[in-house]
Amino acid sequence: MSMLSRVANNLYWMARYLERVENTARLVNVNGHLLLDLPTRVKLGWEPIVDILSFRNLFYEMYDEADEKSVIKFMIAEETNPGSILSSLKYARENARTIKEIIPQEAWEQINKLFLHVTENKSEAFHRRSRYGFLNQIIQLNQSITGLLAGTMTHDDAYAFVRIGRNLERADMSTRIIDVRSASLLPEVSEDSYAFANIQWMSVLKSMSAYQMYRREVKVRVNREDVLEFLMLDSRFPRSLLHTLEQIEYSTAQLPNNKPVIDKTRQIRNYLLNAHPSKLTQQKLHEFIDDTQIGINEINDQLNAVYF
Amino acid sequence: MAIRWGSYKVKGLHDELLRATGKPREYSEILCNYLKNLSEREIGEFKAAAESAIQTMGITFRVYNEEEGSIDRTWPFDIIPRLIDKKEWDEVERGLKQRVKALNMFIDDLYNDQNIIKDGVFPASLLKKSKNFLHECKGFSPKNGVWAHICGTDLVRDNDGQIYVLEDNLRVPSGVSYMLENRHVMKRVFPEMFAEYSILPVDDYPSQLYDMLAELSPRNIEEPEIVVLSPGIYNSAYFEHAYLAQQMGAELVIGTDLVVKDDDCVYMRTVSGLARVDVIYRRIDDWFIDPEVFNPDSVLGIKGIIRAWKAGNVALANAPGSGVADDKVVYAYVPEIIKYYLKEEAILPNVPTYKCNNKKEREYVLENIENMVVKPANESGGYGMLIGPHATTSEHEKFRKLIQDDPRNYVAQPMLTLSTAPTLIDKKVEPRHLDLRPFILSGKDIQVTTGGLTRVALVKGSMVVNSSQGGGSKDTWIVDMEG
Numbered sequence: 001m002s003m004l005s006r007v008a009n010n011l012y013w014m015a016r017y018l019e020r021v022e023n024t025a026r027l028v029n030v031n032g033h034l035l036l037d038l039p040t041r042v043k044l045g046w047e048p049i050v051d052i053l054s055f056r057n058l059f060y061e062m063y064d065e066a067d068e069k070s071v072i073k074f075m076i077a078e079e080t081n082p083g084s085i086l087s088s089l090k091y092a093r094e095n096a097r098t099i100k101e102i103i104p105q106e107a108w109e110q111i112n113k114l115f116l117h118v119t120e121n122k123s124e125a126f127h128r129r130s131r132y133g134f135l136n137q138i139i140q141l142n143q144s145i146t147g148l149l150a151g152t153m154t155h156d157d158a159y160a161f162v163r164i165g166r167n168l169e170r171a172d173m174s175t176r177i178i179d180v181r182s183a184s185l186l187p188e189v190s191e192d193s194y195a196f197a198n199i200q201w202m203s204v205l206k207s208m209s210a211y212q213m214y215r216r217e218v219k220v221r222v223n224r225e226d227v228l229e230f231l232m233l234d235s236r237f238p239r240s241l242l243h244t245l246e247q248i249e250y251s252t253a254q255l256p257n258n259k260p261v262i263d264k265t266r267q268i269r270n271y272l273l274n275a276h277p278s279k280l281t282q283q284k285l286h287e288f289i290d291d292t293q294i295g296i297n298e299i300n301d302q303l304n305a306v307y308f
Numbered sequence: 309m310a311i312r313w314g315s316y317k318v319k320g321l322h323d324e325l326l327r328a329t330g331k332p333r334e335y336s337e338i339l340c341n342y343l344k345n346l347s348e349r350e351i352g353e354f355k356a357a358a359e360s361a362i363q364t365m366g367i368t369f370r371v372y373n374e375e376e377g378s379i380d381r382t383w384p385f386d387i388i389p390r391l392i393d394k395k396e397w398d399e400v401e402r403g404l405k406q407r408v409k410a411l412n413m414f415i416d417d418l419y420n421d422q423n424i425i426k427d428g429v430f431p432a433s434l435l436k437k438s439k440n441f442l443h444e445c446k447g448f449s450p451k452n453g454v455w456a457h458i459c460g461t462d463l464v465r466d467n468d469g470q471i472y473v474l475e476d477n478l479r480v481p482s483g484v485s486y487m488l489e490n491r492h493v494m495k496r497v498f499p500e501m502f503a504e505y506s507i508l509p510v511d512d513y514p515s516q517l518y519d520m521l522a523e524l525s526p527r528n529i530e531e532p533e534i535v536v537l538s539p540g541i542y543n544s545a546y547f548e549h550a551y552l553a554q555q556m557g558a559e560l561v562i563g564t565d566l567v568v569k570d571d572d573c574v575y576m577r578t579v580s581g582l583a584r585v586d587v588i589y590r591r592i593d594d595w596f597i598d599p600e601v602f603n604p605d606s607v608l609g610i611k612g613i614i615r616a617w618k619a620g621n622v623a624l625a626n627a628p629g630s631g632v633a634d635d636k637v638v639y640a641y642v643p644e645i646i647k648y649y650l651k652e653e654a655i656l657p658n659v660p661t662y663k664c665n666n667k668k669e670r671e672y673v674l675e676n677i678e679n680m681v682v683k684p685a686n687e688s689g690g691y692g693m694l695i696g697p698h699a700t701t702s703e704h705e706k707f708r709k710l711i712q713d714d715p716r717n718y719v720a721q722p723m724l725t726l727s728t729a730p731t732l733i734d735k736k737v738e739p740r741h742l743d744l745r746p747f748i749l750s751g752k753d754i755q756v757t758t759g760g761l762t763r764v765a766l767v768k769g770s771m772v773v774n775s776s777q778g779g780g781s782k783d784t785w786i787v788d789m790e791g
Contacts, residue, residue, distance in 0.1 A: 002578035004565050098541050101550045101560060157579060256580035307579045 002256070007102055008161045009308040010095040014103075015165030017092035018111070021085050022142040023173040025135040027052065027207050028075055032131060034203040035068075038196055046071035052180045053083050069126070077122040085138065086122065089115050104152040107145055114141040160251040164303065167251070171244040172296050177207050178231060179289045182224070183282060201227050208239045228278035228285075241292070245269045248299065261302045268295035310348035311737050313340060316730060322469050323739055324390050324729040335393045335787050338504050343388065348735055354497050355732065358387050361493045367486070368547050383486060384780030387497055390729045390742060390762045394508065394788040397759070400463070400471060403656030404746060405754045406646060408459050411476060411633045412750055413649040415455040418632060419445050429648050430641055434665065437716045438638075439685075440479075440631035442594060444601050448618055450627045451524055452752060456634075457625040458517070458589075459748040460484075463760075464659070465727035472659045472724070473642070474743065478626060478634040480591050484747050485548035487761040488513060488555075490783040506788040508758040513747070514555035517589075520751035521556075524623035525586040532586035534558040535576065537566070539592050539608045544776065549591050558589070568612030572619040587623045588613075594628045635685040636719045637663060660722060664715040673720040674711065677704050680720040682711065695771075697723055726771050729782065731764055740764050741771045744784065759784035 031049055038044060047066035050059045055074070058081060063070040078084045093115045100108050117137060124134040146166070153159050181204045201222045205211040208231060217234065218226045235242045249265045252258045275288050318326050325336040332340035346354075359382075367383040392400075417424050418441065424430045435441055460481025462474040491510050495502060518534070525532035538549035540562045553560035565576050566585065575582035590597060596606040598614040616622045632638070640661040643654045662669040662680075673680060682694040694707045711718045728739035746760030762782040763773035773779040 002580045002583055004559060004561065005577040005579055006562070006565050008579050101554050 003157045005308050007099050007158070010099045011102065011158055011161040012165035012303065012308075014092050014095035014099070014111075015162040016169040017088045017095065018142055018145060019166045019169035020083070020088045020173070021092065021114075022139050023170070024053070024075060024083075024085050024088070025138040025142075026209060027177065028072065029132060029135045029139075030203050030207045032128065033206075034199065037199050044200075048180050049075060052176045054176070055081065055083055072125055072131070076118075076125045086118055089118055102158050104148060106152065107148045110141060110145045110148060114138065114145070117141060157255060160254050161307075163251040164248050167244040167247040168296060168299060170239055171241055171248075172293070174208055174231060174239060174241055174244070175289050175292050175296070177204060178228065179286060181207070182228070182285060197224075198222050205231070210237060210239060213237055225278045232272065232277050242269065242272060245272065255307070257306055260306055261299060264295070264299050264302050268292060268299070271295070310346060310351050310735055311343050311730075313344060316737055316739065318728070318739060320467070321725065321739060322465055322467050322727040324392075324465070324727055324742070325388075326730070333391075335789050336391050339389070339391065339501060342501065342504070343730075343737075351732070351735055354387055355735075358385060358493050358497050361496050362489075367489050383489075384766060384775070385490060385493065386731045386740075386764060386766075386780055386782045387494070388730050388732055388737065389494060389498075389501075389783045389785045390744075390764075391785045391787055392759060394786050394790075396471075397786045400656065400746075401756045403473075403654070404461055404748050404756050406650065406652060406655050407461065407473065407476070407642065408456065408748045408750055409754060410646040410649045411459070411478065411642070412454050412456055414645045415478075415630055415633050416449055416453040417649075419629060420447065420449060424645070424648055427648070429644055431665075434637060434716065435632075438632055438635060440594070440629070440635055442629040442632070444614060445627075445629035451623065454750045455627040456630040457520060457524070457627075457750050459750070460745050460760075461748060463656075463744045463746065464724060466724045467727075469727075471656065473656050474659060475636065475639060476634045476642075477745075479593060479631040480626070481745070481747065482545040482548055482591075483745055483761040483763075484513060484757070485551040486781055487747075487757065487759070487784070489551075490761075490781060494783040505785065508786040508788060510758050513757055514552065516749055516755050517552065518556040518558070520749045520755075521558075521587045521589055521623075521625060523751045524625060526620055526623060527584075527586055529586075533576075533584060534587045534589065535561045535566075535585055537561055537563070537588050537590040537592055539563075539596070543591075545591065552589070563592070563608045563610050566610045566613070568610060568616050572612070572616045572621050574610070574613060574616050574622045585622060587625065589625050594631060597624075597628060636661075636683045637665065637685045637716065640719055659724060662720045664711050664718040664720065670711065670715055673718075674708055677708060677720070679723055681723055682707050682718055682720045685717045685719070695723070724771075726765075729762075729764070731766070731782075733766075733768075738768065740766060740768070741773070742782065743773050759786045 027049060031046065035044065045066060046068050049071055050056055050066060059066065059074055063074065074081055074084065076085045079086060081087060093111055096103060096108055096111045121134055124130040149159065149162055181200070198221070201224060202211060205214050205227060210231060214227065214230050218230060220226065230237065230240065232241045234240045235246060237243055245265055245268060249262055252261045252265065272292065277285060277288055280288055313326065313330055316326060316330065318328060318330065325340060326332055362382055362385055368381060414424065418435065425432045425435065456478040458481060460477040460483060462477070463471050464474045465471050487510060521534050522532055534556065536549050536553040536558055538546060538560060540546065550560055559576065561576055567575050567577065567582070569575060574585045574588070576585050592608050595602050597609040598611065599606045599609055600611045601614045614628065617624050617628070639658065640663045643658055646652060646654045662673050664670045664673055673682070678696045680696045682696070684692045694703060696704065726741040726743060728741050730737040731740035742762055742764040744760050744762050747757045749755045762784045763775070763779050764782055765771055765773045765778065766780045767778050770778065
């Protein structure tokens, strides 16, 4: 029996929103830590978080200044921001609710629990002391949902849509983080910023939960080229761009009428493999990432056209 | 010992488990003794076990609330079962089959030859005013002449011990999933009782429903595509729609999942393209099912589905238009309807019903409204009713006027005292009023659920059992005392 398009669409978006929640939580957490390590004269602040998620316009419609308090509120608890953790979670839950009979019962309960955790405790995000624990709990609950789905859901078409959604969102977020972070890192070659470049590249790795695995793979000191190589091209690391594209292709392969989606995914993968992104200048890297982002959107469009 | 039957008051009531003397009935003796020997702690544990089972199983229903909007509530459930002796039940079952058979013949007749009107048994004027008679269905007859494939008939027992039919629900009756889930909960809570008693099983229903629906398929293929059509997650019975779909292995769909193409066939949108649908168990009211024919603003329905149905390319259960036979004025004629089509006396009596379109009966109602229950013809769920003895003078006056303005829309019945059963209220047992909704499946054959859904009014003295208005439920045991 073939799966309903609506159900496939809901599974896909449930997974995308959940992944978005986790990535945003990690991004905010890492930024908080990074700022503690940097001297106040290195002006990095909270604005890059808004830029990474492309919410600059909406943000400045609502706030005057990208200070810690405003950005935290905007990214975590703002109901009028469709990209806030709270909103994403609301959408994830609504999607899950309509497909309760498709996903394992425990997974639904966990999603519900995650939603309640955020709505009930969101004030914890406003205090530096409790913020880390609050966000970490979000990440952990989300990972337990991922684990539950992997461990208790039949790996059928329904699960394929979950994986496609998760990996597409991950690819989208990884490219955003690399784009914005590398841009703010490169131009200044002054002594000061050089001294702290190392910490900042580390934070890029941590934003993608990649620091420890990077350390095991790459023995030399943290540097731009190796970090980019790892985050983009290490196919064994589950958050790298190459890995996510391969996962999308692998999951799509089991679905019917998959040619348009697979062709598109392969095209982007080949583009990635031939571009040698770690060797690119910042300008060229930015252009490359722009193209990749367009490609990711095109995969989404193809999925829409074929399945939803 | 927490439960003392000696202090359980059944004076002036018919109780399902205890006699007027306070002694258990023949079929409830084992249960009553078992309950009597439970400690307060054990009762608390059993209650908690049932609640946790209900929570884990995710048994919920949705209610609309002005402050909170639409919210999921867990299903209020009482752990003390309601028992019926199989000997009595066999008779009830015969009565239900007879009733539903006649009602289906009546619906088929109304949409075709209208012999019952020509023969002067049923007044044409009543049909003319019926909101649920769909002119679009005239001249059509579904497979086997069956319109109401799934019927939920509400039964009540009065003081005198007699079981009456209170109403027939022929449109989209709900509650059967709770009947099934209640049994699952009880097996976890009182496994001992299932060893002591010979309790007839209920879990055959989903496969009977599936077989009946599959029979309706217009295409003669091995595995017809059967779907359950729900209005969506905000509907109060969404849990049941999802549950039944899951139990039957059918697809749960909403209106936008389906489309009618130029060939007048119904398809569902799937990830591999359009797939033909053969049978739709629809849980959407007639009025919303096809914006092309009925309510043009409906976003729940499917454009062209009536066309596809009339072309014989898809089966709808229940058939659109079935509701013509379940309004409360038609109800008053059911004994005559049974006699007319089956040449038999009704096995299950109606509650005596005064039809307000009849001048004499109307005058009686207007004079005695303080002692009567007045019901509008086309409402369900206990809405728009007047319960005379519990209402104020100004409410009596309001209903007198409503009846005089539109007599065809009202019937009235004497106030019954519904039977009670012991119900756990804060670790003590107290009598609470209840009813029973069995479900009747009509295909080539007619099948009745063993028992049905017992709904109980949890508020002391209340006789309103609807879940939307403070009702709960009990498991219903048909016990075979000879088996």
